[in-house]
Amino acid sequence: MKGVAGVVLTILAGLGGGAGLAAVFIAGFAGVGGVSNDVWRTNPAVGAPAANPAIRAGVARIGLLALNQKEAVYFMAGSDAAGRPLDEACVYRLTGSDLPARWWSVTLYAEDNYLARNGEAAHAISADSVVRNLGGAFSAVISAARPAGAQNWLASKNAGAFTLTARLYNPDEKALADLAGIELPRIERVSCGREEAS
């Protein structure tokens, strides 16, 4: 009887340990098999019928109900051009040109992966809303407080260690063929803490 109990306990410990390992594996999927483009990262497995159960489990965690790449490519960034984590205490300049897609947007998400609760309604810039210069390029300020005179603003108030998501709907074929080579917006830190934005 004692032997049977030992076997049952061993099986339960094994199953529990296996489930725990699987949870760690699934949580770590975002960084597996992705494509890097400067500080931006995308995972081509998101939105595609999964090649195997491991990929499917990872996608279920990070890209539930996402579209496949022909429809949309999602890039995510959590650090500035110098590799420092994005922080609501700092001011950033986001610069770039229209992304190679039928429609695009860049959205700021708070640490909890939802839009930051700050009452500013300045969570995203898009192909529709962004103000461009005569050459077609744009520059946006990312800051907690509304910047004076900025035409494009992403509000980082109450966002903590935030992240950005760039969405490219119906990306150009050339862009799809070279996800690592697309020109994505550059994220430069301007100032931090009490320093003034230049």
Place this chain on the structure above:
Amino acid sequence: MRPAALLIVFAISLIAGFAGTVVAYPYLVMKKASEKILHSGEVSWNAFHHGPRVTETSRGVVRPSPDLIYSVCVYDLSDGPVRITAPAPADGRYASISFYADNTDNYAVFNDRDPVFRGGLDVLLARKAVAGDGLVVESPSEKGVVLLRRIVESDAAFPIIDAERRKARCVSAP
């Protein structure tokens, strides 16, 4: 039982626990998401639920886009096929209808530039295609989710786009 034998039992259980969790996880995630949608309003299976505009208080799905609106139908084909219809967007902007199986696989998607969507989409969602049914999308699972996405470029455009997407239908078609 000898320690070596117990070790083997442990290793086999560990692998089984790992594989079982990995395989089951997507089904659980989809089931939970479907239940959340079904409980989010007065909506049943095989009917579109037209979600409100995304705001900073939205907590349904992580990383929602404030520039898009979503309509979702949680389907069940156990009583037969379901017909999905949606008008083509009058504003000429991106719109898509995507189909997800109960294991989260995105097995089909049409956007407004696809010939079948250009004049308005009309598809029969079924487990198996039958000749004479028009455009049929075969679902690999009995249950799943259909998601309609529309871009809302401004507050002023929302009422028009909202009224248009509410013409989309997801209905049992036995």
